[in-house]
Amino acid sequence: MTNQLLATTENANNQNSQNSQYTSLNDPEIVNVVAHINEEHLDELLGFLSVFTSLSTAELDRVDAQITDIYAEGIAIQTRPKSPENQPTGAQDNSLHDQIFFINFATPISQLDDLQAQYILLKQRADKKLGKKTIKLTKQVFDVQNSYRVSKNMLRLELSISSLDDAQSSDINGATISTSVPINEAGYAYLFDLEHNLTTNALMTDSIDGNEADDNAVNDSEKNNVCPTRPHCYYTLRKAWHTDDGIRAWVDVFLHGDTSGGNWAAALKTGETVVTKREFPEKVEHLRDGQAVLIVDETSMPTAARLLELWNNPKPPLIICVTQDADDQSYFDTVKMRSSIDNKIDCDIQSNSNDHFTVLPIVTNQANSGSDLATLIDSTLGDYLTDNPLQIDKAWGALEANTAKALRPLLRERLTLSRTDVVVKVYWRHD
Template identity: 30%
Template sequence: MVTSTVDRQGLTDVIEHVNDDHQDELLSIAQVFIDADAERATLLDVSDSGLKLQVDTPAGSRSHLHAFSMTGDAEDKILFLAYQAMVRQRKLPPGTKTRYFRFVERQTLSANMLRLVFTTDRPLPANEPGYAFFFSLKALRPTRQNKDVEYSDMPLMMRLWFRGMLTVMKWLKPTARRKLLNSMYSKSKYYTLRASFPAENDDSAHRLAWIDVYTHGDSPGSVWARSLAPGDMVKSTAEYREKTDHVHEGRVLLIADETAMPALAAVLENWRNPLPPTLVLISRSEAEQDYVDASLIPEDSQVYRIVADGEERKERVEALLRTLGPLDAAWGALEHSDAKMVRVFLRTRHSLAASNNRVRGYWKLGDD
């Protein structure tokens, strides 16, 4: 079996890792795609086009070749194949957070805001503002022979090396720990579910997703969002729910920069507070302000727009906060240090408890 573009040593690592840590997944591949009577499967080799398995059955052992339906990294292709097999076998433990999305199309909403449209077999949350998925910033691409590859959600066992990492991190200094974490997650990023919808000719389950991404330069997330092609499969390994129920009563401040505008738009779309909010929209350019459509903003809302960057942005936000009247609650998201400044101000000036003072840092200056 010829390995054309995969580094041999790296491939050996993949084969050893999969055989050691993913026996259940290999067995599912064998039972679904090769022989239903398989009792054990061992990965022998991997190429760009497929894998070679030794499959043990009551009748004996034989080696088999099986073609990949996607292009991409070797381990990702193997695990996606396992994903398909385990779905067919209904081997989905409750509470799994790993899911795959199929990319449908990309829409340009503004100079820097892209809407990524995905479908997924696993039902999506409906009307949950701020619900986010932790996307791996790479993709599997269908081969020419498999443009209609089937998919659904599949749980994969947590990598054993995470256990070792957790042990190591206990002994690291904070700066070293942060550096390690940044390196571990530099190729994954949370993006907010702007909205979800039932697929065509489907039941009431929401399986079509809008993921709106603010792009800036050649950051990893921006490159990923611009590079996806229809049919690509992307993986999310975690999910996060924003807490927004506290905004539906009292005098509320909503504050967001471009990265949080998709979540903000969902909050406004689901507004149930009889009082209109005080709304602060922050952006680097004037054009991005239009992302939050005027039709979403409740009547009589106080709307403040800040177009600035860096220290000027922080100074203008702080100056604006000093002019606001009494507040009972706040929700928002912006740059990490800006968010901290807003939280501290609201805590000291307006006596907001943590449960009503939910302003988060979506990104950190220097990390994007």
């Protein structure tokens, strides 16, 4: 393979094993980052190849891709022809061979910490060219209106944004402040800035220095809010809707002990502001047709609930809902699936579907992590399918990292589905 694939304006070139022309970052962490990207972000790598190289969609369908290294100037992605049994039916391929492509960053990086910003820029460029929704680095400021429990351990934050602010502006640091909140999107996630409330709380408590705060002056949760061990945390937009004076939104936070995110949420008071600094859409487009199974734990129940409310598929999904506590299974009790009548109008599809979804509960009495949980989920699904013969065409789930990793191949094998039809995201990591 000798052809120079693209001009530099297209961001990529064929590497031809000329690694020496790129600058090594000499960071032992790279191996873990590479493994993570290969495990979690394959679709993004394929998107980069599709946009920044001359590989056609048909060729991309016939190759596996993986990142092999990260350099100061960009990333190296290797493609390999899929094994014959994984080739699309009818594909006749004699031309593909192993290739390595180099995708250039917009600006070279000097350390691994700078990778995220450059990777996001690549993703934004690729998604834009592919006409896909993408990650946004915008800042939004919401007002806290209320908070209350919706199940034993699920705290609902009710937030608002005034329509008076319904325009884009910049803050003092030049970051874009946006007020567009997606009303009709399931799984849209915001990165909440936990430190923003550290700052505002500290101001309100007479400029307590986080390091020297008098332990008696604040209760435990406030103390943790003053010193969050993590500066930010992703939470999903459970639902948003227009009101007379702007937009209201729910964000449901699973409280699981004394943790940064939970303490932050539990300490929020009406009238305070919360700030988000990044947002991105969930990968759920594949659920528009076919029989779907949704596999959730407490962190992804909000995504599944919104998916149901916006369900745009004549077949109701099967839901596997794993909770530590039996009392959190009630979360779905008040969720109404979008009516099949709406679906028929929208999709112009004749169907005998009904508005009822089935929830298969799994209560574990422990934190829902690890590969054993994947085995339990897989066998529960297997037992259900034995009793209720159903052809599952699509799967979506979001779970703990090790559970997700173990579950993906189990589902693909049990349901004989391709990678693109089985989307199991990582929503959290067990320490």
